[in-house]
Amino acid sequence: MKSLSFAFMIVVLFNYFINALADNxxxxxxxxxxxxxxxxxxxxxxxxxxxxxxxxxxxxxxxxxxxxxxxxxxxxxxxxxxxxxxxxxxxxxxxxxxxxxxxxxxxxxxxxxxxxxxxxxxxxxxxxxxxxxxxxxxxxxxxxxxxxxxxxxxxxxxxxxxxxxxxxxxxxxxxDIKRCNKSIPTENDANTYYNLDFIQKETNWTDVIVQDRFKNVSRNFYSHLSLLSQSHFDSESTEVYDNTYYYPKTAGQDIDIYFIEESGYFDYDEFDTYNGSRTITCDAISDINYDFTELSYDDERRVKGCEVSNIKNTSHGTIVSMTAGGKYTGAAKKANLHIIATSLHSFSELQSLEYIRKHARPNKTIINISRTGYGYYSEIQEKIIELRRSGVIIFVAAGNNKENCCSSMHLYGGFDDVITVGATEDTIDRDISEVFYPSVGGFYLFEKDGTDYFRDYGTSYATPLVAGVAATIMSEHTEIRYNYNLMKKTLIDMSLKDILYGLPGETANRFINNGKRVVYSPNNAYHGCGENSGYSKCSKGCCSKDNKCIEFDGSSASQYCYVSLGCQSEYSEFCLSNKSTSTSTRLVNNRCGPGYGSCIIKKSRYIDGVGCCSKDGYCGTSSQHCGKGCQSEFGACYSSN
Known part of the structure; x- marks a missing residue:
């Protein structure tokens, strides 16, 4: 397999509002x-x-x-x-x-x-x-x-x-400065169920910004963003989905994202430049009829948008770019956005890649290619390798045909030195699949508060979403020179592992995450433990590997409380140390220890009971048996001992 077998799974969802950006x-x-x-x-x-x-x-x-x-x-x-x-x-x-x-x-x-x-x-x-x-x-x-x-x-x-x-x-x-904490506004509604200081500590972001206007809307507007900033949602643990997007304040600032698209138009609130603090431009046109044209600074198409003459899809590039860096819909709301209007021909794409190479800033430039096809072009592969060597990071779409895109004949998912992004839907929660974005092409499904909404899905929009997350990582850590290899490793390390269902065995099961993992409940209902339940601690028993609270009663269910099986001691009343290797077929007067045997009972080939051997040599499951002085060689014990 030549190309990177790395396909992030994204539910592509859109929204339209954002809270005011905080400053001081x-x-x-x-x-x-x-x-x-x-x-x-x-x-x-x-x-x-x-x-x-x-x-x-x-x-x-x-x-x-x-x-x-x-x-x-x-x-x-x-x-x-x-x-x-x-x-x-x-x-x-x-x-x-x-x-x-x-x-x-x-x-x-x-x-x-x-x-x-x-x-x-x-x-x-x-x-x-x-x-x-x-x-x-x-x-x-x-x-x-x-x-x-x-x-x-x-x-x-x-x-x-x-x-x-x-x-x-x-x-x-x-x-002589002992502590420094941001003053948190206290409200009497559900707006403060999340803990910004905790999120900042968890993510190590310089500051946390919250987009939560539609957190209580049943159709989960903007959940394509909220899914980026939390671990796997489990209704049994938190009851209500937290439709809030949490992201670092830098938000992709001073990072350039280039889009190879047929067009891109900026006459939408999504493309706010914040009084010129970021660049949103159409830089050049690579047209099948007019070859390559770099737009001058006095060309109105540079700031209003542009397209190729033989355009097939008039809205695709606009939606793709707003998904990466739109003020409301985008993951990296402060990134610089550059459209290179490019016809659907390989020579045009090669021209556009060369233009980007000449203007790219090393370790501050991302390219997004949300188009696919079949055929291998060695010239384009060589140019991609050259861009990678110059510190440019390229994200490409895997395609929507449910095919293995790792072949070198697959444009561009099968090429070397690109990060290939897949898409999924309907895997986290069925309600989350019903999502919408502000209409761009004139078609809409419904109107809300004066805005027409439409919906779309696929790897075309998953790809810029991941590119936007990469931009926020780069802007948040300016001291690090991110390149293709380091960004690929960082995204894999930060991703949620094995939370998707029904994937072919060779497909990488990685779901994009921006560094914020804790799952909050908007109605403050927590029935589990760990990161999937607001980092709640089990008041009784242990927190299992899958973030469930398990009561230790000496039955086989207590197996989940063992450290060796993933018991999370930080969120547990206790965890059990590894089981004793010795077992007993019977016990006399419930005694254990030297000359008596183990509190782990095995009547046949299966373990039928698990207990702790107290310091006095008696089996039981109370804290007196499993706590201080517990004899681990003759039964289970709390891990803290």
Missing amino acids: DHYIITIKTKINLKDYDDDQNVKDAVDVFVNDKLNDIYDIIEENKDTYTLENGQMDERLEELDSIVMNKRHHRSTKLLFVNQVNPQNITAIQNLQNLQKRSDNSTEILDDKIEEYIPVESKLVSPICPLDSGYAVVIYASDEVIKKVKKLP
Whole structure:
């Protein structure tokens, strides 16, 4: 098999809305004070020392904000209005070398007293004739919208700051910063069933963005995206499907995705450039009648869209490109999108690949080819190998004919150095197969909220979906130079293994995942354990390999509680260590141990009962038998022992 036997299985689904992209946010910072804060309210000296120390830290944080105010720019290109206070007259006084700000605690304004006491102490201890302003720090009280003290805690002093991503990275590096957590809005509806901090920890993303407008719609709009960011949905574990798309904030930013398509048009909200922060263009046309034309910057087709003269499908390229990087429908919402309008002829495709090679940025360029056929073209294969060597990653469609696409005669799934993407539907949950996207070609099935919707499926749309996920991986890890081999390995490692049904034995059973695996229940109903049930822990018994809670009662069902069979100790009350190799045909007075035998009973060729041998030599299944002192050579024991 020449080509990569790697076909991601995607349910191709579409949607139309997205929450506003977040920029800056509030963070609760805990500062280590090195002072026992239990005496804070009772000892004025302790209170004064802590308040002065915390206020100095807030001045350090404020300096970072001033130095990095440009990082607070919003998606619309405007400066965040909270930064206006930096330009006020009071703030300008800070430029005096002996002036600091006194950040008033709005809950407990008495922190001003500590600073005043410090100033009075400095003045009383100064006996020189020098100007005091040059020696004594002057504090200017302010009620800032950017930084503010809150209250002492047992573990430190809590403050709140309003920070950009860049500011929060630098604040975390300051000494005496114990914790830094984003402030989470609390609501009384189902919008907060997910834990953003946990997702950020699980994925290691710099920040998490949520698209959840249609999470409660019965037809599961946009579930082609929500499926990317969770493990296998099991209605017995979480009852309701979480139709929410979770993705990293970078969202493919500064990554170029090229599409070899007959056409592409950008007169849709999907193709928002966010005030020019990303590029969406038709770069060139490779036409059977007019050969190859690079569109100039003053050609309106470059920004409005273009097509070849002998076009067969007028909407395919538009839908493919929005699936990869559309503002609402796309997986990589900030990626640069480039259409190369290409006729359905191999020489045109070769021309387009060469154009991309000349303009590609190494390790920042993806090519999407959502077209298939039959025949081997050594020239195109050589060009693909050349593109791979130059750091370009190519995704191609496997085709919709349910055929083995690994033959070199299969365009392009059977070629070397490409990542081949398959598609599937109706394998996760039947309702999820009924999905729709905003109509592009003028045909629609129904109208909702002023938008006409149509539906489609197949590897043509699965391929750009995977390409979009790859773009988010690349933008999130700019320190890594992703190439074909590394991206292929990364996607395979991140994929969900063996969750699809009815596949031929030679087909790779890998379902695309963007790094977020935990499955949440919108109605907070969890009947299982582990990642498929919101990382819930079994309150009784063990969490099996397939994320089910099993009660250990000494029967054969307890086999699932063994570590050797995949018991997940992190989500279990306990797991059992490996079974004793010895068995007993009978026990006298339920005794076990040396001279008695094992608590694992075998009357014939099958094991009929499993028990634990306590430290006192008695069989049982309680924590007294299976816990501390349990004799593992004569029965099962909790793995923690």
